[in-house]
Amino acid sequence: MLRVLLLTLTVVAIAHAELCKPDAQNAFKVRLSIKTALGDNAYAWDANEEYLFKAMVAFAMRRYSSKSTTQISDVLLCNVTDRVSFWFVVTDSSQNMTAVPGSVVEAAIRMNRNRINSAFLLSDKTLQFLKITSTLSPPVEPSTPVWLIVFGVVLCLIVAGIVFLVVAGIQQRKNNRTPPSLIIDLAHTQGKTILYCCAELDRSLPLPLKIPSAAEAINICLGKS
């Protein structure tokens, strides 16, 4: 009895060593960069973490294929280094300890990458499966490009400014052309022309009620200039 047990164990151990070794056919290398991701909150990699990893891989296999009956003990880890990096392989206990094809494992991992990453508080970059490429998430594209909004705001302000200045200019020009009728109505002698010319030059000249003679008009103008 004991001998059979010992024999099975040796077989298992040898099979284990056969299946899980660096660059084995269906094995994958995993590399974790815990300190880079978490800094001071980094946890140490120990046997418990390894157990969690095996559990996550088994979970991924089961989730990927409903027919799968992968157990935690089916996931074999080896060559754990200080880096932290190791190789793993998934075996199929129902088929006498053969490795599950790499493509199946890859598809399962890819499908559940997010869950695996969050279990370890890591990301695609810090928990690397070396042969499995991750699908890149597309960059966020807002529905209206932001620059068009900014541009629209700037353009509206500029156009408002231009319209304001042009209208102000037109208003100013209209004000400058005082209808001479007011002055002409008051005037009826030579004084009229002189006052009219004067008023054109100097807006603030107070116009007298009675238009004076030419000489008086000149005095008024000179008094103002």
Place this chain on the structure above:
Amino acid sequence: LSVPPEIPKEDGRPKWDNKFQYILSCIGFAVGLGNVWRFPYLCQIHGGGAFLIPYFIALLFEGIPLLHLELALGQCLRKGSIGAWNTISPYLGGVGIGSWMVSVLVSLYYNTVLTWVMWYFTNSFQEPLPWSVCPLNENRTGLNKECYESTAVNYFWYRKTLNITPDVTETGTLQWWLILCLATCWAIVYLCTIRGIETTGKAIYVTAIFPYLVLTIFLIHGLTLPGATDGLVYLFTPNLNTLKNPRVWLDAATQIFFSLSLAFGGLIAFSSYNPPKNDCEKDAVTVAIVNSVTSLYASIPVFSVLGFKATTGYWDCLDRNIINVINEFDLPEESIVRQNYTAWISYLNSSHPEKIAGLKLKSCDLQEFLDQSVSGTGLAFIIFTQAIILMPGSQAWAILFFVMLFSLGLSSMFGNIEGVFTPLLELRIISKSIPKELLSGIICLISFLITLCFTLGSGSYWIDIFDSYAGSVPLLVIAFFEVIGVAYVYKMKRFSKDVKWMTGRKPNLYWQITWRFISPLLLLIVFVAFVTLQIQKPASYAAWNPKYEGFPMKEEKVYPPWVLAICVLLAVLPCVFVPLVALFHLIKRMCRNKEPSFVAPEVFSCQGSNS
């Protein structure tokens, strides 16, 4: 009927609201993009602190005298460049026309540079900044190939902004986003110059002062960045050996010249709106000194940021090597850090040399990163934007930086546009009844339509052509004839009397010697040296070609003959007016001499026109 007494004649000419506005406009015109992206570069490649020696010599003997000459001229004659030179002597009318032509050409391409700044500004409001990430390729399996091979910043500039063609002869298509930004830029220029100096005088308060604020903010922030001191030490360490190279002296002379915006006619236009009795000597010295101090002041934050960028690049290089080594040897994380990197490498090289060689580690050298110097648009749109991504709060820094560049460029544009606008207003072909708003609107609209061709795929190559040929040689020629014209045609004695009438004191010996001998001689030497250097190497340009084997390096190409013809035309066209107009008047005078009723032209004097 008694004759009404003389009412004093109003000039009708617009004037500055106050002296500060005028000084600020001149400073704004002189201080432009070149102060930020050309001077620090020249300082760096020509031996750091040692470059200041030829720079200040050029300032003293070329910059300040020419500046004083232009300001005094405009103030005395109270006309724009064309009218002013026609008044001095009809034979020199070509100088004014040449100035006007150069102002037109430079306004056209300068506003396109502002268009690029505006495009970057509107894109700075996004998170993350669009030039920090590469877009994905069509089938979403990886990054866009062109972006991946060069960098995200390069891709955004060459592809997303310019959509550049691989060759200057391939025109490509009009880029609609650039057209929108170009329209906005011309609208802004129109808004600010709509009534001439009445509106630019108000706008200049913002556009001239704001850049100093931002430069100060960048200075304070830049000095706190890691690696800033490396950059500054690299910039200012004097290397007196470079002074033996004549190229350094030539660069100093041309830099001072173009930096002060001489020979554009804009300074003449600005000072023509001054009251006649104004101390133009003090103004000239003030503007020149402020311009040079601004160049120095701007180079400090620029080089702090460049030092920061070089240090970050160096650290990235080291970190990448460290990760590779750690992964290869499965060493624990953080066992190799930057400080003990060299020790580890030598240890590992002795124990596992084949593995180390197999890794193909890049050699990281801080000097190499610092040596990557660029000037011009490359500095602003590639290097600086890359540095901004690395700073925390990058959107704010990007927005500040691009608004600063825009203000710097806009205040220079005001001077260019005034150089175009003022002579047109005085020419008798434009009737007085056309309102100023309409005239400036027409000028801006026509310019916008012409500059649409710079928004083509090959637009940036054409802007380089305009910058190198229209904005360099003609200015030297015009300035030379300006000095010769005033010193020997108008005669220095008359000019000194005019200056004395305006400022209250006779120009002293320094001005007499520089105006009469030193400045013309210096200009002649600079012109000859410049042309000789240009002719020696075949005119070539660097094209961005994704299909080139050496990509992402730029491909060196030679201009085809028809492009070279355009280059020569751009350089010669403004200069050719000088002899043409002189010849025209000579022939007219010879024809007139044959007639008996020949009347000598009036002798003009500064005081006579203003009494």
